[in-house]
Amino acid sequence: MSLEERYLENEYYTEAEHGEFDLFDLGxxxxxxxxxxxxxxxxxxTVGTLNQSKDNAIVFPHMYSGTHRDMEMYVGEDMAIDPTEYFVIMPDQLGNGLSSSPHNTPPHEGGMGNFPEVMIExxxxxxxxLVTExxxxxxxxxxLGWSMGAQQTYEWAVRFPEMVKRAAPIAGTAKVxxxxxxxxDAHMEAIRSDPAWNDGFYTDPHAVVTGLQRHAQIWSVMGLCTQFYHYDERAWERAGFASVEDMLANFWEDWFLRMDPNNLLTMAHxxxxxxxxxxADGDLEEALGRIEAKTFVMPFEEDMFFPVSDCAHEESMIPDSELRPIPSLWGHFTMFGVFEEDKQAIDDHIGELLETPA
Amino acid sequence: MSLEERYLENEYYTEAEHGEFDLFDLGxxxxxxxxxxxxxxxxxxTVGTLNQSKDNAIVFPHMYSGTHRDMEMYVGEDMAIDPTEYFVIMPDQLGNGLSSSPHNTPPHEGGMGNFPEVMIExxxxxxxxLVTExxxxxxxxxxLGWSMGAQQTYEWAVRFPEMVKRAAPIAGTAKVxxxxxxxxDAHMEAIRSDPAWNDGFYTDPHAVVTGLQRHAQIWSVMGLCTQFYHYDERAWERAGFASVEDMLANFWEDWFLRMDPNNLLTMAHxxxxxxxxxxADGDLEEALGRIEAKTFVMPFEEDMFFPVSDCAHEESMIPDSELRPIPSLWGHFTMFGVFEEDKQAIDDHIGELLETPA
Structure with a gap:
């Protein structure tokens, strides 16, 4: 089956938008x-080349509402994750719109509003x-990974401790x-309360526009931090937006409105x-205690989802770990690297971790 | 016109719910x-007695979604605001449901969805x-006042500087x-997007229940702080709730669902x-510089609306002022005094301010 056949419904989930990528058949x-x-x-x-001894691989999953594309800015010859040295695998989440997802599975085959519950595991x-076979x-x-990418990083390190030499969960937690x-719940309800959502059986994803707008609005409240929006700071101008309203339309709505509502709900769940x-039967300390990786826990200061204190709490249970908080007005979205110094700080920590013997 | 005639529509806005109160006729x-x-x-x-020289009065306006009743817990013989010493006036906001409001004004007289834009001033x-006439x-x-009560406190102190000897804006800002x-915008949209809201012309306020539920849900995200909800902390149990879901139903929804949607929207605006x-023609420093009151600016640590830094920024522009941050897991809702030590800390600062010569 060609990519075109699989991704018919929404131009956002295409190679035209995301560049070339591969599909691994899970049966x-x-x-x-x-x-x-x-x-x-x-x-x-993937970027880079797997070496003969197969010991230069990095796995870099992505965040909520993202795809592999969104991680590519942290891979480059002048960066810590240098593709001339490493073989970088950027997997797409199940349900993200490129992997098997609600929008590319017909309803009678378990798609759209019938799509099953998927878990991080x-x-x-x-x-x-994919990695082994x-x-x-x-x-x-x-x-490494940011946000839901951090959740996936933790799951990798706990589930396959002998495989993961180093881990960098960035602005995310091992336990929600x-x-x-x-x-x-609030941002899922924003979508589901739109009558056009119709229990997931819409004929046009873009018809759920008011639900997606409310979803974007709630993200604008929690995604950055109060200080970012201070009227003296006017950080939105440095980010290239004329006003807060302009940023709501051309950053938050621009990000979410092209996406498929069911795909977002699958990831949110x-x-x-x-x-x-x-x-570990519900024992977080036991689970995190299994991690063998050298781990940098990297929260963003001012993050309204994952405050430093929550991340520090988990870091304290990981044997060979360090807490590496990163300051930024961008709060949870520091990872977007809109301010060059944020991207640099993140890259510096990753570089230091890669140079640490493990 | 009797109170019963004015407040026919919603049992929440009655003396049965709020106790006896007075009405001042503004014409x-x-x-x-x-x-x-x-x-x-x-x-x-009012509580207490105005003395002969009329120099023992305190004005104590209330917050969003509140009435005078919600401030009464800070007035008592064993408290800083002692009614045997002070004459305490607790005014109700225009639009709060007890003063003239959308729900108690017929549509053809400018009520419900026709209610005018009201401002803090x-x-x-x-x-x-009321105070002078x-x-x-x-x-x-x-x-003094909390949240929108702080906005009103600032407006009093800037507009009538010669009248206000002391001011305590608690967890709120002079400039939004x-x-x-x-x-x-997000919590107003939660209400307005409910089809039952019908541009403010509903026949039954309780029909807007899903909008009010979404409104409550958004408040649950921003009203306290992440740390309050930590699974190890389980602060909700100390607050008397079995689970986070129980707190959503029996704290947040219990608070908002009895209220009139248009009243909430008037206050939110x-x-x-x-x-x-x-x-002062848009000059915040000039406006705050006019304040003659001895002022304690009292932010709550972990407040997700009004971080200490935002309040400190304004405090620095007020001539005779001190910053008095109050720590609590309750974030913005520290003022509810659910934890006894929070109420005590607030009362202590108020007491100290009242004892300061001004």
Missing amino acids: DFELARGRTIRDCKLAYK DDIRAQHR EFGIEELELV TPHDQLFI KWRHGDVSRN | DFELARGRTIRDCKLAYK DDIRAQHR EFGIEELELV TPHDQLFI KWRHGDVSRN
Whole structure:
């Protein structure tokens, strides 16, 4: 089946938008919560070359609402993740619109409003198969990710401790917090309360526009921080926006409105239930204690989802770890690297971690 | 006209719910933005006795979604605001449901969806008339308030500097921040997007229940702080709730769902446009520089609306002022005094301010 056939419905989820990428065939993939995705595809992109001894691989999953494309800015010859040195695998989440997802699966085959519950551990089981079966890799130099990418990083490090030499969970937690769940419920409800959503069975994803707008609005409140929006600071101008309203339209709505509502809901549900302690019968300390990776826990100061204190709490349970907070007015979205110094700070920490023996 | 006739529509806005209170007749009250409320009533409650020299009065306005009742917990014989010593006036905001409001004004008289734009300065002009015309008071020992009450406190201190001897703006700002505006837009949109709201012309306020539920949900995300909701902290249990879901239903929804949607929107609009710099052609430093009151600026640490840094920024422009941050997991809702030590800390600062010569 060609990519064009799989991604017919929404021009956002195409190679025209995201560049070339690959699909790994998972066959009929059984999910943690019981259902199976038939003929399941895991999308991914690689950069660099796997060396002979297969010991130069990095896995770099992405955040909520993202794809592999959004991580590419942290891969480059002048950066810590240098593709002349490393083989970088950027997997796409199940449900993100490039892998098997609600919008590219017909309703009668379990798509759209029928799409099954997917969990973070399903992503990591799928990625593990890609890494081992497709590439024959037994050890990873580094697993890193931001936000839901951090959830995936933790799941990798807890589930396959002997494989992960280094880990960098950035602005995310190993176990979702009740406050995150409240936030996720609010932005999911913003979409689901739009009558056009119709329990996930819309004929045109762009018809759910008011739901997606409310979703973007809630993200604008929580995604950065109060200080970013201070009228003296006017940080939005440095970011290239004439006003807060301009930023709402041309940053937040521009980001979300092209996406498929069910895809977003599938990812949000995964986020809402992310918890590595399920690997140890609910004992978080036991689960995090299994991590063998040299770990840099990298929260963003002023992050309204994942305050430094929540990340420090988890870091204290990881044997060989350091807390590396990064200051920025961009709050949770520091990772977007809109301010050059933020991107540089993140890259510096990654570089230091890669140079640390593990 | 009897209270019963004025407050027919919603049992929440009755003396059965709020106890006895008074109405001050403002006549036809012209608003800052141009329209007039005919036969306008300002509700208020007083506690204590005005002394002969009329120099023992305190004005204590309330927050968004509140009434005078919500401030009464800070007035008592064992507290700083002791009614055996002070005459305490607790005015109700225009639009709060006890004063003239959308829900108690028929549509053809400018009520419901036709209710005019009201501004913080309208509240303060109305309260000034109450204080001077009804009671003949020329000087106030203290003006204080929380959140929108802080906005009103600032407006009092800037507009009538010679009258206000002491001021305590608690967890609120003199000039609304763009981040607050984003938050206000999100929770107003939660109500307005409910089809039952019908541009403000519903026949039953309780029919707008899903809009009010979404509104409550957004407040649950921003009203406290992430740390409150930490799964190890389980602060909700100390607050008397079995779970976060229980707290959403029996704290947040219990608070908002009885209220009138248009009343909430009228108050939210006021909040969104609060800015004392309008008294000085947009120059905030000039406006705050006019304050003669001895001022304690009292932000709550972990407040997701009004971080200490925003409040400190304004405090630095007030001549005779001190910054008095109060730590609490309750974030913006520290003022609810659910944890006894929070209430005590607030009362201690108020007591110290009242004892300071001014």
